[in-house]
Amino acid sequence: MESSLSATTTPPLTRLNLWVMTVATGLVVANLYYNQPLLGKISAEFGVTEAKAGAISMLTQIGYAVGMLFIIPLGDMLRRKQLIMVDFVLIVASLLLAAFAKDINMLLLASFLIGATSVVPQLLVPMAAHLAKPEERGRTVGFVMSGLLIGILLSRTLSGFVGEHLGWRAMFLIGAGMMVVLWLALYFLLPEVHPDYKGTYRELMASLVHLAREEPLLRLAAVRGALCYACFGAFWTTLVFLLQEPQFNAGSDVAGAFGLIGAFGALAASFMGKLSDKGNGFRVTTFSIALVILSYVIFGLSSHSIMGLVVGVIVMDLGVQATHISNQTLIFSLRPEARNRLNTVYMVTYFIGGAAGTWLASQAWLRWHWTGVVGVGLLFSVLALLVHVRFLRRNK
Template sequence: MKAAISGELLRQQGAQKKLTRGLILLMAVACGMAVGNLYYNQPLLADIGRTFGKTAREIGFVAMLTQIGYAIGLFMFVPLGDMKERRRMICLLLIAVSVSLIGVATAQSLLWICIASLLVGITTVVPQMIIPLAAQMAAPEERGKVLGTVMSGLLIGILLARTVSGAVGGTWGWRIMFCIAAGLMLLLALVMRLMLPESRPETKLTYRELVSSIGSLIKTQPVLREASFIAAMQFGSFSVFWTALVFYIEGPPYHYGSQVAGLFGLVGAAGALAAPLTGRLSDRYSRKMIVGIVSFVTLLSFACFWLFGYRLWGLVVGVVLLDLAVQGGQIANQSRMYALVPEARSRLNTVYTGSTFLIGSLGSGLGSYTWSVWGWNGVCATGAAMVSAGFIVWAICRIRERKMPKEIELSA
């Protein structure tokens, strides 16, 4: 037993020595580039709808299926990170998503683009293999800071993907955007193959045992359940807003096109840039309290959209608050979650991110649906309701903890 513990400590120390600033930056950039594939279509939904002669409600399924595919990919591939060499898997998946993006670019019907978008989602799970790797390689006292940096790349990629696709799509058409994305994924596969260190598995379980153990983790880890639900509700509200935004600003009082819709991603990036600070706060202060605070700030953002969304400054302030809060919540929740079972980080991430993007896909569908039925007020109410559900669960968990004897209260 002592030998096994010593071997594990040596392995962790070796991994931590490899985690240089350059490598952390590479991981952040790779996460941002890869996750952008899920969001290139959002500012272009109106343009894609016009290409195929479809309504906002019908074309909203493109964004929804992309995120459903992502959730499927998480459950299919991410658990393998605990039993397979990660670098090879990352490169193979980047090649696969490149092929899927070409499928979107050449789509000739709504059914075609829906299937291709589903495949893009399934194969765009590279960030969720990189993030557990960063958590594994980081020293425990710096894990929040490292995750904050990598997650800032992820969220900036989510936001700037809209800016880039809006600009490219508005200038050359939406198909060109997906052709460019396919080329970028092939280039990223080459860079990651050359620069990413080899990562050996942390468990000898079979794939069937890995998948079966996910249910056990859900059952035995209350912090995982809480963090996953709250993060899912926050991200669902995030998806509601960003899916509906392009339809809202095309009409009165704005009358903007897809290019301007994409520019709102630059506004949101201001919030994402605060991610490393949030990570440092997670290392120093109670992560549980940070989750509660950012949940409240997310709710404030939807109040801002509802009360002042008809003015440009109201949208801008709301976007900054929304993206800052969602990013902060993700970092604090992930720091709590990754500390639970170190040898099962990929499976923990499967539960956490899988539930997040399942609800995120629901949010995308609800965004287009509520916009078409109830307009902007319906969008704001739906987003606020999802955030409120997560906030209520957070409050219930804190009340239960206060009733627990101190000696059995879990540290999280």
């Protein structure tokens, strides 16, 4: 079924390779978040409620989970670079469909497809872990993840600015153009990694269930990651609605500018990876989940304060991202021959959590406005801490 050795010698991870992977990860993952600062404008153009517009963000995340479930395991079975090159064609097509959507239903479909195809980062992160030296794996994962996280946050800044000055459709056209340029860069600069897995696709998919059953640390990482990402999705989906309220009267460009603030937290990702390399992963995670809880306490006190929201964003992004780095460093240490499948189980669960947080926060906003959103964030973050602490106590 699986061989313990690669079909060919593993290529060395050069600094250029690492930078290419990091930049590509950030640019591709940005596709998932362009819509969030634009939801108000989309809602107005199509004449739908804010909750309906919020479904765009939710379906993008669900699509990402579906894409990860069915595409990412192929990274253990097919040549990695070849798989990435094919997937880029589908990304460009999905972005163009969104740009030319004639109604909300077409945009919802396009959003799902953007999510389902923009899974390249989840092929590149395990690839970097695979090529890295064991003693540098946490730092390497943290470096690539810093690109991913900065891409997530700055995507909102870019799309908020473009949406305010050129319209929301222009952002998807620009995104498609960037993907074409990135395809060319990866074609010439990305190394190839040959698979270890020798079974069929059906056996490959069945092995996901076996991995989830046999690896308690994978289950722990997946659950606490999903709960923290639910907090992340809840905030970023509804922030634009809060900023449109009379106390702020701000547009999509201001909502997007919050991504610049959150990027400070993303810069800590590489440092968190180094701490995980030193064996402090569980301690780091306890602290990072506590930061997510603290951020929602700050948000609860900041419905009329831009400065309070700024502080809360920094604290939340640092907490969510540190938890994510710790989780991925943990799972990539479990089974080297199955890193893409381990990442699939983790990331599918992670984005289901994000979709749940997005949906619940949209509904909470509709009924209770910002107070409801804060309640959703506190619920998920406290649950994450309880799951984490309970596991630690059971395994002392």
